[in-house]
Amino acid sequence: MNTIKTTCPYCGVGCGIEATVEDSAAHRLTIKGDANHPANFGKLCSKGATLGDTVSLENRLLYPQIRGQRVDWDSALNHVAERFTKIIEQHGPEAVAFYVSGQLLTEDYYVANKLMKGFIGTANIDTNSRLCMSSAVVGYKRAFGADTVPCNYEDLEQAELILLVGSNAAWCHPIAFQRIRKAKENNPNLKIVVIDPRATASCDIADLHLPVKPGMDALLFNGILAYLQQNGRINQPYIDMHTEGFELALNEAVKTAGSIAQVAAGCGLSSEAVGTLFDWFASTENTVTVYSQGINQSSSGSDKCNAIINCHLATARIGKPGMGPFSFTGQPNAMGGREVGGLANTLAAHMDLENPEHVDRVGRFWGSDKVADKQGLKAVAMFDAIAAGQIKAVWIMATNPVVSMPDADKVKRALQQCELVVVSDCIANTDTAELAHVLLPATGWSEKDGTVTNLERRISRQRPLFPASGAAKHDWWIISQVGQRMGFKDAFNYQSSAEIFREHAQLSAFENDAEHQVRDFNLSAFTGIDRQGFDALQPVQWPVTTEQTTGTARMFADGRYFTANRKARFIPITPRPPVNAPDADYPFTLNTGRLRDQWHTMTRTGLAAKLNAHRPEPFVEMHPIDADKLGLNAHTLAQVQSRWGNMLARVELNPGQQIGSLFVPMHWTGQISSHGRMGAVVNPVVDPHSGQPESKQTPVKIKAWPAQWYATILSRQPLQITGAEYRVSVRGDRYFRYELASTEPGKDWRAWSRALLADTGHLDDDSCWLEYSDQQAGYYRTAYLPGRELQACLFVGPDCELPEPGWLGSLFAKTELSRAERLSLLSGLPPKGQADIGRIVCSCFNVGEKTIQQAVQTHQFQSVADISACLSAGSGCGSCVAELKEFLPKLS
Template sequence: MAEIRTTCAYCGVGCGIVAKRTGERSVDIKGDPDHPANRGKLCSKGTHLGETVGLEGRLLHPMIGRRRVGWDKALDLVARRFCQAIAEHGPDSVAFYVSGQLLTEDYYVANKLMKGFIGSANIDTNSRLCMSSAVAGHLRAFGEDIVPASYDDLDVADLIVLVGSNAAWCHPIVYQRVRARCDAGAKLVVIDPRRTETAEGADLHLAIRPGSDVALMNGLLTHCRAEGLLDGAYLERSVAVPDRFWDTVSEGSDLWSVARACDVPAADLRRFYELFACHPRTVTLFSQGINQSLRGTDQVNAILNLHLATGRIGKPGAAPFSITGQPNAMGGREVGGLASSLAAHMDFAPENRANVQRFWGAPTIAAKPGLKAVDLFRAVGEGRIKALWIMATNPAVSMPDAGAVRDALARCPFVVVSDVISDTDTSPFAHVRLPAAAWGEKDGTVTNSERRISRQRALFTLPGEARPDWWIVNEVARRMGWADAFAYSRPADIFREHARLSAYRNGGARLFDLSGHVAIGNDAYDALAPFRWGGEALADGVYPTSDGRARLVPVQQVSLTAPLSKWPLTLNTGRYRDQWHTMSRTGLSPKLARHREEPLVEVHPQDAVAFGLRDGGLARVSTPQGASLFRVEFASGQRLGEIFTPIHWTDRQSSGGRTGLLPRALADPHSGQPGFKSTPAAVAAVTPAWRGFLISAEAMPLPECLWATRVAVPRGVLFELAGDGDPHAIEAALPKGERMEVSDRARGARRVAVLREGRLAAMLLVTESGLLPRREWLIDQLGQAVAGPALLAGAPPGPREDAGATVCLCFDVGMNTLIAAIARQRLTTVEAVGAALSAGTNCGSCRPSIRRILEESRNAANG
């Protein structure tokens, strides 16, 4: 079949993909060598997209409650209930909560309906949770939400500073570009409280105290001023400096004060200053560690101040660079998907409101910004929102204080959920569920972190009754009485209108301008190649402000609170390398599950001893908002007094591991972005009476016990288990078939195998005090004919090589295999490992791990 060029479904890097269908719901995936974002490379998630395009768990028909209905009935009800709420309580009684998983065309139609026809700005996006502080910082400094950088800047930078970004895991393709430049001689500084795999490859790692970024950047800026490193000509020509700015940023910014505030050695701080001074071509990449803070906007502006004052902006290899988390966070920003913006990079100024209303021919226009995500769900809980439509996101898991969000959804009179998955943690609260098109079925555009617009193209026909999000919103708008304004028949119609609005009465006032595409034809849209709007934005030093100059924003470090006696730890949250958001897609992939099979709480070994934790044991992490169980992992890269948990696990995958319920529902006052990175917390050991695992060749509900985590495996599913009660209750849930059993009362151990026609259908192994066999061989036996004694022994007769934990996902290279090859073949470099085992030669995500293992092996050999 023909190859189709499309764009990856995951992070904001926006990698191009060449996809070739190999069956009705199967596809071969490879990187697009012609796409400027990735040049043919893909990370582990993109590489294994083909494992996630099946129809398992899909929502394929409209549902009212638990009843399947036709599209007309479902859409009529949605339109009627929204109209009723607006008529009785006004336009601000309804809201949309949308997602960076939407395409730009979907976003555009939803924003137009809410702001221009319903007349409220109560549409916000889960992108509020990941990059809205960057948006607010850009607006304060530049006058417009402009990312003044491109990936090409990384290729010529002499110093790359990664702030609050574990790029090796979260943006692997960008990180490989960073590493390539560093291998050519550039220096890398990583600023992160955790010693991540990104930090391990750095020339300098500053493990600063969480939330002390303003102090760090103000200290560096003060040093630059004292050493004559400011660009006076650029400041004079292109930057407005407010009165007393220098007094504000220099307060408490001497080397020793900054070292104390950031809790880093003064020598390391001085080394950072020297590296910055010696390398004018500096790119500062920043991500969630900066944005997801109660002072996120100020932290962004501290970085922008530094680049503006030193003239390191608008030049090749010199820029501040916000790298976004979601595939279309930028597209949502362009069309007004955030409650704080109107459309096409316009705010709610009277002239903008008049222009947008005139362009849309709208009966009304939102008068002011709407409710941001945290406030939106608070309003739902308080009964002020009577009808809520959630599109392509899972707030019952991902919002801070997610338990309160669930309570709010349960009280909302009318909830609509558009999703590709039938059963999410949010869907039980929906009165109406609408089946949306998934990646591989959608057709439209996305914008990546460097402002590059690319096409997502359909690979498969729409399954069941699934429909694109733009079509669903369009049909509701028509039923609400606005058929003429929502007469789109294809995504190209929407894109043309979006382009026209960007150019409408613009006249250069805004850099976001797609005027070159206002008349794009359907065929040209279908063939649209990736392009970057705005070109080399800000290269001329002219900014989209009233006087054409950027603004330095005076920001100061706030005092950081000391640990509380009841909550002595600080909780940080984030992503794992091979999982995505709440795992509704990546959780289907056996390959992607292998990197981190369970939700872990990472704890410094000294803290673990102090709190009585056991490596590999269970622990309850508690905050004032709630508590959840995690598997313990000792991690010397954690700062003392700080712990880390991943964001991905939900009630659908685990009885524990729900991180979203732990953070406070507090947000940055400027951006409204929640502070996920510094929640007061406590941890306590949990000791189960028994532990075990269950494998099954067929789908099973999550077993009811203290700890149960579902893991996708080839030809089936694995459950890791632990409990306090009688494990025989889980036995009853095993599928029917011929049973073989063995018990060891001394160790409280029991093993039960279920066979059908001589082939393994399921197996349960539990123990109170004994050892459990490794899972890999038993998983390989699912659906296979195998001798009973070997099954019950949990291993085949004779010796068997243990490859160890997977290091390279792409080529199935385990830790033990890697260590043995390093010793046997005397491998000394990552490249040599790649030549011998192929590990690290595809997506590159494992290269930091390989580098660390090489170093550990070298140290062990040297005694």
């Protein structure tokens, strides 16, 4: 067995992993956290811990295809190169585009950016990171002169006050959140403030939750800035020496914020809560503000970022331990993409497209006179241009925009009419791959070889665990081969990812010294790195220079920034409400986000059975008062509709949800859910500075979906189901789970189920079936057990009250059911003496709610520690701790 250190491919925390390969041919391995990696010190979340369940060849794209026909690599690459070349000759370079991904490694990203911006000569390359952190980039660049994250994880542990703003870190960045939780346990003086319209799992450790009115964060931070000035808490010497523009920013803050009561009214908060926040911020030197998608995904996201940064600059809370404005990025290599210029408005190595000196420098380094010198089309505008026929060819890499983009049905229509759609991915069946003319098989995690950069600027190696599957190739190789075939052979003659990383480092160091305007991104320590050094590369935070070979923990300790005069800039902020506000036709505000156990469009996490158990269906979370007014009941289906599209979801009632607001998760695709694509509903309005879509504030309406019947099917084999308008399919442990519903009348369930569930050899053998039917009431239940091994079971009813699959699912692990189990099967309830674990709460240890309820009641547990000691629940990644507390007796 071979143990290899690599990096998790999920969120931006960048956790280190030790993967032990048990059987390379069978893709069997065990996963544990790397105890020596400075991002996680051995801890993993539920997603990272189950990576070993996601590396099979199921649904892998293994061979190149042109229009659905398998071809060899030469044919596929020549076809792509020839078509791109011809379109460029006929329509110019602006007629082609790349849409790439934070799932790419830095080396892949570098080559894609070099080909498009350096040799094709257009900046029409953008990334799905546009959807999550581009407003943070604008905020940093406007304030600091460069896209520089100043903080690190140790600052979270040294802070006395942490603001989590638009960040449900407990679910979206679980291991970083556990470091915050541990810091609070170790330091009782540490205060945590959550600023979020929803009461999320992150509120579990909060001393104060401010359920701010959606979109009004900038007003709140303008209020803080004004309060700091009025109470003598600004650092005037620092402002005078190291910043500019303070008076203009302060005047705007004072003008727009007003008194504490006015800020509270504008933000929909109590004056007491706002006053407490202002007092804590003013009086606490060691303050870290963590902000994420709730800030960024807004039509004024860039301004919100700068409103936060303004408060840190005014108090000199930056560049020192335990303080700073800390943007939490979403993807494993969003930062690496930023380094190489993966955004349509940036150039490689943190240089600028619209700076002639930078364009000239990059052109001289790459040996090209075609380097783009103006911004390309950002994501939403790019797909609009495809829809308008202006872009004739698009190459989509490692992402699924038909699901994840706003106004996603328009994106789908745009690709359907596009002249050439090329998709390179490791997954064969995605909503986007279905529309591709050319499919190119790329390596996936466990096969990739390169680097990623986490949200604290730490570069780590992602190392291969297995050889490439089928004919799959690394993305950098695929792009390089196309570049060579387009006539740029010398510039793309790469032989390894180590060679690309070395060139990336050399560009970062090129003319980046005291004689020139010094740039923040600098890897001069690696300009001579060889393959052996690359393979041995240890996690390190950039800049990593010849003078600072061990990296840089935090930035701006000397008060010098990357603007022309080396001073940070205050940005005057005028708070703006969302562009599309709720109205009489669409009275609710739709918020969107991630789930604890899923990642993006579930192409990887959906393969891990235990990750599908906690939230198995798309849902819409709403306040009970709103549900009562509309006559919506928990677990029924509802249609959520905007001006752009609609989706179906299960209703979940949560008093922590604001009245007038809804929340839906982002993960379900057309592959696994007939009507669960959140992107179809989200409005395509973008921030004018960053181009980031406003995914948190879409006006919608919601109404009951008049289902005539509901059904649950568990089957050992995957099924091809027709005749149900609503369909969701997820993987369980040794079975597949299907949730169905329809507005059409019921069917002949006996005939339908037997045709669906039985193989032809046993179709008429009644001894293989158990059956219950109440046709008049609309109930039907059946199970198929050839040889007494459960193959499938079906439960149909006129309402949503169907059996939970906890106990039923456990039966698929057995080769033969007992008589008691067969007698109980159609009830959906276990026989006496057998446990029903119920809905899964702790994914790490597969602990269900009924198990927890029984343990708490039997042992009279009073704390989560008691539950963990008995059941292990909550002792893994800790993301379920907030939910575990709900099972404990309420204190009077």
